[in-house]
Amino acid sequence: MAQMVAVTGAEGFIGSHLVEALVQSGARVRAMVQYNSFNTWGWLEQLPAEVMAQVEVQLGDVRDPGSVQALMRGADTVYHLAALIAIPYSYQAPRSYIETNVIGTLNVLEAARALETPRLVHTSTSEVYGTARTVPIHETHPVNPQSPYAASKAAADQLVNSYALSFELPVVTLRPFNTYGPRQSARAVISNIIAQLSAGQPAVRLGDVTPTRDFTFVQDTAAAFVAVGTAGPEVIGQTLNAGSNSEISVGDLVQLISDVMERPVQIEQEEQRVRPAASEVRRLVCDNRELRRLTRWQPRYPLHEGLTRTVEWFHQPRNLERYKPHLYTV
Numbered sequence: 001m002a003q004m005v006a007v008t009g010a011e012g013f014i015g016s017h018l019v020e021a022l023v024q025s026g027a028r029v030r031a032m033v034q035y036n037s038f039n040t041w042g043w044l045e046q047l048p049a050e051v052m053a054q055v056e057v058q059l060g061d062v063r064d065p066g067s068v069q070a071l072m073r074g075a076d077t078v079y080h081l082a083a084l085i086a087i088p089y090s091y092q093a094p095r096s097y098i099e100t101n102v103i104g105t106l107n108v109l110e111a112a113r114a115l116e117t118p119r120l121v122h123t124s125t126s127e128v129y130g131t132a133r134t135v136p137i138h139e140t141h142p143v144n145p146q147s148p149y150a151a152s153k154a155a156a157d158q159l160v161n162s163y164a165l166s167f168e169l170p171v172v173t174l175r176p177f178n179t180y181g182p183r184q185s186a187r188a189v190i191s192n193i194i195a196q197l198s199a200g201q202p203a204v205r206l207g208d209v210t211p212t213r214d215f216t217f218v219q220d221t222a223a224a225f226v227a228v229g230t231a232g233p234e235v236i237g238q239t240l241n242a243g244s245n246s247e248i249s250v251g252d253l254v255q256l257i258s259d260v261m262e263r264p265v266q267i268e269q270e271e272q273r274v275r276p277a278a279s280e281v282r283r284l285v286c287d288n289r290e291l292r293r294l295t296r297w298q299p300r301y302p303l304h305e306g307l308t309r310t311v312e313w314f315h316q317p318r319n320l321e322r323y324k325p326h327l328y329t330v
Contacts, residue, residue, distance in 0.1 A: 009081035011042025021222040062104035090149035101152035124175035128154040136287035177243030181218030182313035186329040199325035203266040207273035209251035214243040217306030220299040227295035243286025
């Protein structure tokens with residue numbers, strides 16, 4: 001019988017790609033979508049009918065213990081991706097990040113403990129490291145969150161670690177670096193740039209273009225989740241980085257996207273897009289050796305190929321019309 005897996009945050013960018021990858025791997029998926037009165041399922045609605053035939057959608061909220069228990073009951077593996085993720089909005093509404101990212105994670109941990117879930121995969125973020133002190137960034141790098149978002153994720157990570165130590169909870173934490181690809185919101189830099197260029201704007205409006213990031217194509221990130229969810233017991237209790245082991249500045253990224261799209265580009269710095277100086281993470285570059293050693297996962301898509309696939313997706317009018325390139329998405 002196919003393994004039953006549960007996914008929180010399934011309607012989101014990475015979550016929808018993970019659901020697709022899990023179904024393709026032969027799993028049956030129970031997917032939590034945040035309750036809304038429109039009964040919309042986010043990006044899950046773009047998945048092929050043959051994929052969704054293997055998916056049970058459950059409307060709920062990770063902040064509600066009852067919803068979480070109902071989702072996780074009977075699951076062999078739980079992938080916890082539900083989170084508020086936009087850094088700029090975390091300056092405006094920090095309490096909501098604590099309620100979703102910390103309390104929501106507590107609900108998942110308590111459910112896993114009560115239900116004796118065989119494996120829980122928790123999602124972290126490279127933002128918890130802050131600006132790199134040493135490169136590439138190994139899992140032993142100090143944690144130094146520089147935004148309320150990063151602080152909420154670091155708190156969730158520590159909570160997960162405490163449950164592993166206190167209650168022997170079988171949990172593994174995956175720490176993705178910057179993921180990009182089709183279906184990503186315009187609050188992320190790559191989708192933001194592509195959407196603005198696709199809409200024919202004369203200049204791309206951005207914040208600081210000097211920071212560097214390690215970008216990973218979303219199908220590689222989804223494969224990393226599947227890898228830690230299906231690997232042997234040696235991954236239990238581990239925190240593992242998922243990234244490409246390379247870095248590029250935002251400014252150079254703009255030029256690369258311009259080359260892929262064969263469109264000239266000008267950059268216009270917009271003050272509202274600039275992070276507070278001490279909150280800006282200047283440099284992130286992954287060391288993914290531990291994940292590769294324990295699971296044999298490795299990224300398959302070089303940046304140029306991943307960008308090409310992402311641009312092709314945005315070039316479809318029905319996809320681009322979902323975006324508002326003339327507005328700043330917080």
